[in-house]
Every structure is written in structure tokens, then in C-alpha cells.
Amino acid sequence: MRIGLVCPYQWDVPGGVQYHVRDLAETLRGLGHEVEVLTPAEHEDNLPAEHVTWAGRANPVPYNGSMASWQFGPVSANRVRRWLREGRFDVVHVHEPAPPSVSLLVCMLADGPIVATYHAAAVRSLFLSAWGPVVRPWLEKISGRIAVSDFARRLQVEHLGGDAVVIPNGVHVGAFAEGPELAGYRRGSATPTVGFLGRYDEPRKGLPVLLEAMRTVVREVPGARLLVAGRGDPDELHALLGPDLEPSVTLLGELTEADKAAFLRAVDVYCAPNLMGESFGIVLVEAMAAGAPVVAADLDAFARVLEDGAAGVLVRRGDASALARVLVDLLGSADRRAELAAAGSRRAADYDWATVAQQILAVYETVAPAGAGQVTAGEDDPDDDPAGPARGESFLPRWLRRGPAG
Amino acid sequence: MSPPGSTLVVVGVALLLLLAWVAFTLTRLRRLDGRVTRAWDVLDGALVRRADLAAAAVRERPADLGPAGAALAAAVEQTRRPPGGDREGAENALGRALRDVPVADPDLEDAGWRVGLARRFYNDAVRDTRALRRRPAVRVLRLHGRRPVPRFFDIDDGLDAVVGAGPTTAG
Numbered sequence: 001m002r003i004g005l006v007c008p009y010q011w012d013v014p015g016g017v018q019y020h021v022r023d024l025a026e027t028l029r030g031l032g033h034e035v036e037v038l039t040p041a042e043h044e045d046n047l048p049a050e051h052v053t054w055a056g057r058a059n060p061v062p063y064n065g066s067m068a069s070w071q072f073g074p075v076s077a078n079r080v081r082r083w084l085r086e087g088r089f090d091v092v093h094v095h096e097p098a099p100p101s102v103s104l105l106v107c108m109l110a111d112g113p114i115v116a117t118y119h120a121a122a123v124r125s126l127f128l129s130a131w132g133p134v135v136r137p138w139l140e141k142i143s144g145r146i147a148v149s150d151f152a153r154r155l156q157v158e159h160l161g162g163d164a165v166v167i168p169n170g171v172h173v174g175a176f177a178e179g180p181e182l183a184g185y186r187r188g189s190a191t192p193t194v195g196f197l198g199r200y201d202e203p204r205k206g207l208p209v210l211l212e213a214m215r216t217v218v219r220e221v222p223g224a225r226l227l228v229a230g231r232g233d234p235d236e237l238h239a240l241l242g243p244d245l246e247p248s249v250t251l252l253g254e255l256t257e258a259d260k261a262a263f264l265r266a267v268d269v270y271c272a273p274n275l276m277g278e279s280f281g282i283v284l285v286e287a288m289a290a291g292a293p294v295v296a297a298d299l300d301a302f303a304r305v306l307e308d309g310a311a312g313v314l315v316r317r318g319d320a321s322a323l324a325r326v327l328v329d330l331l332g333s334a335d336r337r338a339e340l341a342a343a344g345s346r347r348a349a350d351y352d353w354a355t356v357a358q359q360i361l362a363v364y365e366t367v368a369p370a371g372a373g374q375v376t377a378g379e380d381d382p383d384d385d386p387a388g389p390a391r392g393e394s395f396l397p398r399w400l401r402r403g404p405a406g
Numbered sequence: 407m408s409p410p411g412s413t414l415v416v417v418g419v420a421l422l423l424l425l426a427w428v429a430f431t432l433t434r435l436r437r438l439d440g441r442v443t444r445a446w447d448v449l450d451g452a453l454v455r456r457a458d459l460a461a462a463a464v465r466e467r468p469a470d471l472g473p474a475g476a477a478l479a480a481a482v483e484q485t486r487r488p489p490g491g492d493r494e495g496a497e498n499a500l501g502r503a504l505r506d507v508p509v510a511d512p513d514l515e516d517a518g519w520r521v522g523l524a525r526r527f528y529n530d531a532v533r534d535t536r537a538l539r540r541r542p543a544v545r546v547l548r549l550h551g552r553r554p555v556p557r558f559f560d561i562d563d564g565l566d567a568v569v570g571a572g573p574t575t576a577g
Binding site: 143365372 | 430434437438441444445447448451452516519520522523524526527529530531533534537538
């Protein structure tokens with residue numbers, strides 16, 4: 001199949017959607033499909049040399065605690081049109097199409113089978129309830145909707161008035177399962193480690209709860225250590241520790257992708273004490289793939305990934321003493337850890353890209369059965385002068401479409 | 407009182423806006439109609455494929471199926487000629503019969519999953535069409551022309567997640 005993937009966020013800024021698009025493209029190519037990606041980026045030079053097309057720059061907008069991006073206008077529209085025309089895709093797969101981004105532009109301009117994946121999750125969104133009806137005429141063109149979690153699906157159902165199949169995010173299980181451990185750390189050593197990964201200065205990630213629990217853990221399990229990986233302000237963290245925890249906590253700082261996998265392979269227990277706001281919990285899948293027993297807060301998303309506690313231990317969110325009990329038990333029992341690690345590995349396989357990509361391909365085949373037409377860039381008149389500007393199906397008047405800025 | 411010239415301009419602009427809206431809505435309705443038709447063709451194909459695979463299983467591996475085979479054969483026959491034209495009921499019965507099949511058949515499982523996908527996408531297209539056709543202006547101006555209101559196709563394919571199904575589907 002010829003597949004066009006559209007990423008609305010800047011390719012050269014780290015982010016879940018960007019990684020998802022990159023990994024999906026790689027996996028589909030590995031299965032013998034032709035895949036092209038259209039994405040904005042800060043600098044065109046930051047894009048891979050092949051199969052990725054620059055859609056211009058997106059303007060970051062702070063939204064819901066993270067960054068969304070805004071990109072709209074005639075120059076971007078022309079780039080989209082050219083990409084669609086040159087791509088001759090059987091199916092176009094846009095990500096996060098509701099905000100004004102290159103994904104929405106593709107929905108407006110493309111004619112043919114469109115699949116969309118919704119990543120964002122929230123119980124309610126003021127922006128979407130106001131904006132949903134405005135973009136509805138173009139989102140109607142999407143013939144297959146995918147949500148990465150039940151929460152993303154609920155957002156879609158409640159604000160955009162459609163339904164979606166749930167296909168989770170993928171993880172390269174092999175890349176986490178096999179490889180070296182982080183230098184200086186070894187799973188099963190005499191000084192057992194608990195791992196934490198994430199922005200440690202964000203209260204909703206729950207590190208203070210874990211620190212509170214660790215005070216008990218270091219008393220009862222001599223030599224136990226906590227490894228903290230991620231971004232944040234080290235001084236703030238040290239202020240939180242106090243003299244009793246200071247020697248047992250190691251701050252690793254931000255890790256590269258390779259180091260993150262090595263870190264997850266090295267820890268004896270991985271802990272996600274988040275208090276709220278995780279839509280998916282892909283890091284739990286990564287930890288399970290790396291063979292780490294997982295202890296997590298009982299957020300709905302985590303409970304789903306951990307199969308209600310079958311593939312990892314769930315602890316009431318914010319309950320430091322319960323968390324301490326679970327950690328002490330686990331660090332004291334190698335058998336229990338091995339049992340959890342085995343259950344986790346089995347669960348992680350459900351999220352392997354090889355599995356997930358097959359499900360996404362089934363969606364493509366459902367919206368674009370063999371023999372269906374290709375995606376075109378709107379109602380192009382074949383008699384048009386090919387060198388001239390294309391006439392797209394657009395609600396913008398011609399003078400606006402030819403403006404100077406993208 | 408405004409001078410008649412500016413009244414004319416206001417009326418003219420309003421008329422132009424209305425025309426633009428009508429043209430745009432007609433485009434949307436045509437597009438949605440195409441989407442519903444395509445989605446139905448795919449759903450129909452997926453259901454027929456599932457029935458064919460089930461029939462093949464009955465023919466080729468009666469020993470594996472045991473007593474479930476006869477029920478499966480009857481269910482397949484029903485989907486070919488649904489009693490009373492109730493295809494949803496017939497397909498539902500086949501889906502249930504397939505769930506009772508003792509042996510795992512990857513082809514049949516794949517066919518079932520694809521029926522689920524196709525049904526969801528078809529119902530999604532129907533929902534979008536109905537939402538637009540419920541709009542008062544569309545109803546009053548009868549922009550949908552002679553096209554009948556598309557029907558949902560409701561079968562239990564086991565694909566429903568824990569979250570409730572979409573907004574109200576009446577109408």
C-alpha cells in the first residue's frame with residue numbers, strides 16, 4: 001500500500017506523537033509498504049533525508065499543560081497539496097486532526113480514504129467543545145477513526161461526536177527487552193533499586209509520594225536505592241529529600257532513548273506513583289518489555305495496561321504507606337519479582353509494534369479496499385495548467401490562499 | 407430608516423452567504439452519502455467473508471467442530487437468507503455461534519475483527535450523516551433531496567470498549 005502519514009507536531013521536538021509516527025512508518029516499511037511522512041519542523045535540515053517532507057514551521061501554543069501547535073495558512077496548504085499530489089496515496093493517516101494544524105489542512109484538502117488517530121485524552125476540554133463544531137465539516141471526511149486509549153476515545157465521542165476503535169500505542173518490545181544495563185547498575189544486585197522516570201518536579205507525577213514511601217523502604221530493606229531519571233530542578237529535589245534519604249537517592253537526570261531502555265533493564269522494580277492525568281502509560285509497557293516488575297498508582301489508564309493488577313501491582317494513588325508495603329515485599333522476594341516480570345513481558349507483547357501495526361493495517365484495508373481510488377488533492381481540474389497554482393477544494397478565497405505567510 | 411441602497415447591500419450579502427452555505431452543505435451531504443455507501447460495501451463484504459469462512463470450516467473440519475458445527479452451519483445458512491429480512495439478527499446469531507466454536511481459527515478471528523472495524527466505521531458514517539440531516543435548516547430546505555436516511559447496523563461484535571457508545575443516536 002502507499003501510505004501517507006501526517007504528524008502535526010514539530011518533528012525535531014521530542015514528543016509521543018512524533019515517536020508514534022516515526023515508529024509506525026518504520027514498522028510499515030518493514031512490512032513492505034511505501035510510507036511517506038509530512039510534518040512540520042523547526043528546521044528542514046533536522047528531517048531524515050528520505051520519505052519525510054517538511055510542512056513548514058508550526059507555532060507552539062501552550063495547551064492543557066503541554067504544547068500544542070498551530071499551523072495554518074496558504075503556504076502550508078500549498079505544501080500539503082503538493083505532497084498529496086506527488087504521494088498518490090492509497091490512504092492518508094493523520095494524527096490529532098482537530099486543532100488547526102497540518103493534519104486539519106490535510107483533512108480539508110484531501111479527497112479519498114482518510115484515517116485519523118486521536119492521542120489526546122481528557123475528561124473534558126473547553127477548547128474542543130467550542131472548536132469541534134467549527135471543524136466538523138472537514139473531520140466528517142475521515143472514514144476511519146482510531147483512539148490510542150479509552151480516554152482518547154471518550155474525548156472524541158464527547159466533543160467531536162464520532163466513534164473510534166481503540167488501538168494502543170506501540171512499543172518496540174525487542175529494543176527494551178534486550179541490551180546492556182545502565183553502567184554501574186545491575187538487576188538483582190545486593191543493593192536493590194527502585195526506578196522512577198518522568199518530570200520529577202511535576203507534582204502530578206507523584207514523586208513526593210514515592211519519596212515518602214522510600215523513607216520506610218530504606219529502613220526495612222538495607223541498601224535499597226531509588227533512581228530518579230527525567231527532567232526537573234535538582235535543587236528542588238534535594239530540598240525534598242532531607243538527610244535520611246539523601247544517600248539512598250540517585251538523580252540520573254534526563255536520559256537518551258538508549259539509556260532509558262538500559263535504565264529500565266537495570267532496575268529491580270519500576271514505580272509509577274502518578275497522581276493523575278496519564279492518558280496511556282506507555283512507560284509502563286516499556287518497563288514491562290524491559291523485564292522490570294511494575295508498581296503503579298491505580299489510575300484507570302494504568303489499571304488497563306496492567307490488566308487490573310494481573311501484570312503489575314496497583315497501589316491506591318497518593319497512599320505512601322501502602323506503596324511502601326508493596327515495595328518492601330517486592331524487594332524482599334525474588335520469586336515474586338520474577339513472577340511479575342514474566343506476566344509483564346507477556347502483557348508487553350500485546351503492545352509490540354508488530355502487533356499494533358497489523359491492526360492499523362486492517363483499518364487501512366477497511367477504509368481503502370483494493371480497487372478503491374487514490375487520495376487526491378481536492379477537486380483538481382485535469383485540464384488545469386500543471387505549472388499553475390492548483391485549485392483545491394478550499395473555503396478560503398483565492399486571494400487569501402496566495403498570501404505570503406505560512 | 408436606512409437608505410434603500412444599504413438595505414439592498416445587506417440583503418445581497420445575506421443572500422450570498424446563504425447560497426455559499428447551501429453549496430457547502432450540499433457538498434458535505436454528497437460526501438457523506440459516498441462515505442456511507444463505501445462503508446456499507448466494505449461491511450457487507452466483511453460479513454460475507456466471515457460467513458464464507460465459517461461455511462468452509464463446517465465443510466472441512468466437522469470433526470474439530472463437533473456439535474457446534476451443526477449450529478454454525480444453520481447460522482451461516484440464516485445469514486444467506488435472513489428470515490424476515492432481519493440481517494442484523496442473522497449476523498448476530500452467526501457471531502454468537504462463532505464464539506461457541508471450540509477451536510481457534512486465526513482466519514475466522516481476523517474476519518470477526520474486520521467485521522467489527524467495518525461496522526464501527528459504517529455506523530460512524532451513519533452518525534455523521536444523521537447529525538447533519540437533523541439540522542433544522544437542512545431539513546427545512548430538504549437539502550438531502552431524495553436520499554433516504556441511512557440506518558445503523560447494530561450487531562454485537564465484541565469490539566465495544568468499556569466507554570458508552572457515543573452521543574444519542576436517535577433521530
